[in-house]
Amino acid sequence: MLGKVETLKAVLALLHLPHRGSATPEEAEAFRRLRAFLEARGEAVETLPFRGVRSYGPELLGISLLLALSPLSPIFPLLGALAFFLYFQGYRPWGFLLDRHPSQNLLAWKGEGKRALVLLAHVDTAKTFFLYHPKRVRGFRQSFLLNATLAFLSPLLALTPLKWPLGLYFLLQAGLLLHREVRAPYVEGGNDNASGVAVATALFLETKPPKGWRLGLALTGCEEVGALGAKALARHLPPGTLVLNLDNVGRGELFYAEGEGMLRYTPYHGPLLEAARRTPGARPLRYRLAYFDALPLAQRGFPTLTLIRLDGGVPPDWHWPTDTFARLDLNALAETLTYGQALLARVWGSPWDGVLA
CATH class of the missing domain: 3.40.630.10 (Zn peptidases)
Known part of the structure; x- marks a missing residue:
């Protein structure tokens, strides 16, 4: 032994x-x-x-794209906020597709x-992902809470002029997640x-x-x-x-x-x-x-x-x-x-x- x-x-x-x-x-x-x-x-x-x-990136990318469509209709951010909540509570009703x-x-x-x-x-x-960089990782929780707040407010913000910066924010996030999928190593x-x-x-x-x-x-x-x-x-x-x-x-x-x-x-x-x-x-x-x-x-x-x-x-x-x-x-x-x-x-x-x- x-x-x-x-x-x-x-x-x-x-x-x-x-x-x-x-x-x-x-x-x-x-x-x-x-x-x-x-x-x-x-x-x-x-x-x-x-x-x-093999990665959570595609799911978060899809959620980000729904939230990025806030300027088009409140329906898209409503779906995005729901998907955000479900995913981070551990539920993936779309999992059978992925x-x-x-x-x-x-x-x-x-x-x-x-x-x-x-x-x-x-x-x-x-x-890996840029948020895990040693200079940023201690702010990981704050970054998540910011995303959660914006996601849950997005159906209401989609009815205001703030829908444009909100959509741009989540479009940029989707781009970063796509870059992660293509370039980031395990x-x-x-x-x-x-x-x-x-x-x-x-x-x-x-x-x-x-x-x-x-x-x-x-x-x-x-x-x-x-x-x-x-x-x-x-x-x-x-x-x-x-x-x-x-x-x-x-x-x-x-x-x-x-x-x-x-x-x-x-x-x-x-x-x-x-x-x-x-x-x-x-x-x-x-x-x-x-x-x-x-x-x-x-x-x-x-x-x-x-x-x-x-x-x-x-x-x-x-x-x-x-x-x-x-x-x-x-x-x-x-x-x-x-x-x-x-x-x-x-x-x-x-x-x-x-x-x-």
Whole structure:
């Protein structure tokens, strides 16, 4: 059996590809390597295929174009505002038209019992964008709120002379998104999210669940394009499964998210959150910057918790070409693993039968 640090290094080596872009051949290769690694250690692994997209750009581009048509009719910005709200709440009623590229999740279980806890981490990486530049990224939330405000006001502004600058603003945004689709590369993704995959996998391999518990490992695809892997995973989890999500844990200060939501806030609940509040080593966080794979599961009622490391309020090297394996802090990974072990021990040692039933 490999030691903890050796396991972390071994998983990171598996994921060290030029990128692991959502629903790309490189993502598929990363999953192939991970499955072989787990099976070589005696774990039974199930592949759960689904279809997704390779970038969120076309969807946001389409929304921006609807909003850019404000000078023509209030109907277009009304549709754009509705689509904006749905997308950033995690709903894609148009997804069946776009989800054409194969992706997958890996799911492994160990132990026996009626109670279940799954360790969750996404494998894929994102394309970069100018908003993630180190000089701009700390204003990412403000940029999003500005867009949201303009989008939701656009049906009213379309009835005023302000419809012309509003339309020009969103037309420029559509142009920037088109440029991103054509020219922007996928990032290497050492921190986001090879770090989370390494910690989740090591925690799974190094942990023996107690009697009455099943411990799962769920590695997902297409998180960066709408948490599509987590949505596909939900129907494969037993009702009431506890979900511990690990995302961007390779550098910075450790936090546990108490909830998340770019628009409406979804609070987490359940034994993992209560355990985190009583386990030293991480600070609480209301995460409003983006979304995690945990969001669609929390929206479906699963008791959920996310661990993340931040530097100055944002994930280090977030969606920028500097997010490389060379910039990972192995001590941060090991400390996150130790904290995860303490969380599991506290959950398994606490009398929360009524919550978990």
